[in-house]
Amino acid sequence: MRNKDHKRFRLLLLAALAVSCAWGLAARAQDTPTRDVHAFDNHAGFTPTLSGAMAYIQNTNSGIVSLNPQVNPVLLVPFGSHLLLESRAEFGGFFQRRDGTTGPYGGKIYKVVDYAQLDWLVHPRVIVTAGEYLLPFGMYNERLTAVWVKNLQNAPISSTIGTRSSGTGDGFMLRGTATQNSIYSIQYNAYFSARSNINELQAARTAGGDASVFFNKPRLETGVSYQRFLQQRNINSVATYLSWQPRTIPLDLKAEGDFSYNGRGYWIEAAYKADQLPVPVFARKFQFVTREQQLFPLHGGGNAVPTVSTTQVDFGLNYYFRDNLRLVSSYARSFSSQQNANVWNFGVTYRFLWPLLPGRKS
């Protein structure tokens, strides 16, 4: 059965590559007279690049301390200006005291490929992605999971909705901008993922999409995601989200509601950077964060959704030494009928960006 799945997945992947190659070549042939992106080769390098982050996070959940050093490299390899291979991996360690709160620390080293995908910038409004990609459901999974991006290290409880079973999909995705003008732009995703049990490529059979509209002037984005889970019981999941970064104040406001057969929940997060406060310069590098979230299980929960109603309030305080180096800290209080808990996080994150070869300049 597993071999059959494996073969079917390989066939699908080969077919996908063939179709996208044919489409890309056709589009490129039509596109040749106006390949204006190449004009930038004079001043911008299209060289393989290693980006990503390093972090050390110490988490204390109900008195149990976990130490989590990690490196998340993102490899970017462009082939010309229309084809990009990108992959993010995670190398880390997870250590806890042997008896929970006492004894020496022990744990394990792990490595995970978060995604590995080929992006074909095939049309001004269409990008074809093939491979293993992050499921674009809601805002969190695809956009905010990077350790150097997220304002709070704890993931929202409802982020497990719509991302079964591994948070990634194996297959194809179309994405891009459907339309845009000076007032707004509409962006979209549509994907299909095949089932895979291969160790580093685990994914569920799903199909779904996302559409969002971004208003330029107020910097406001609102969108909706849909996913149909196509294994065993077919399940629909829906997310709606809102993101707002006003021009006048350094505020980042995000909210998302998630709905599925197993439960529904929401989270609202606000992050304020003290750039404009009348305080000494060193104090303007603080960022204050708060998140409020609730999750209500349906049909007993399960599938990574908690089985009891849970409410959690998070407060975070981050300090930016530079745009790519920061100290992070947060406190959360979680309320549920099973257990009320305190969750603390302290750590440091560092984002890096290194060209791997000399740039090809004309």
Place this chain on the structure above:
Amino acid sequence: MNPGKPVMKRILLSLFIGSYLAVAATLALASDDPQPSQQPTPASAAPTAPKPVKTGEQVFNNNCSRCHQPPMSIPPRATGTVVMHMRTRARLSREDEQLLLHFLAP
């Protein structure tokens, strides 16, 4: 009986109403903008090229900060690659990709 159901409904309803009010307000504000052709032009002003609808700086500010703190610098050798990656992640159009590239690597 799920005790959270009415509360959840109210919260979700508020979220929906809030987001759509915000959208409506945005459209209303946008329509209040004076049109460039309605603005008086000094008689002595020389004819100039029409101002672009969007600039690379606007693309940068609108799209990078939606998810993360915008970087202060990018190595020139990697700019093209980073912008390609940004186009994929932020679902940018080719037009926005070009504006962004011009802004980051003038």
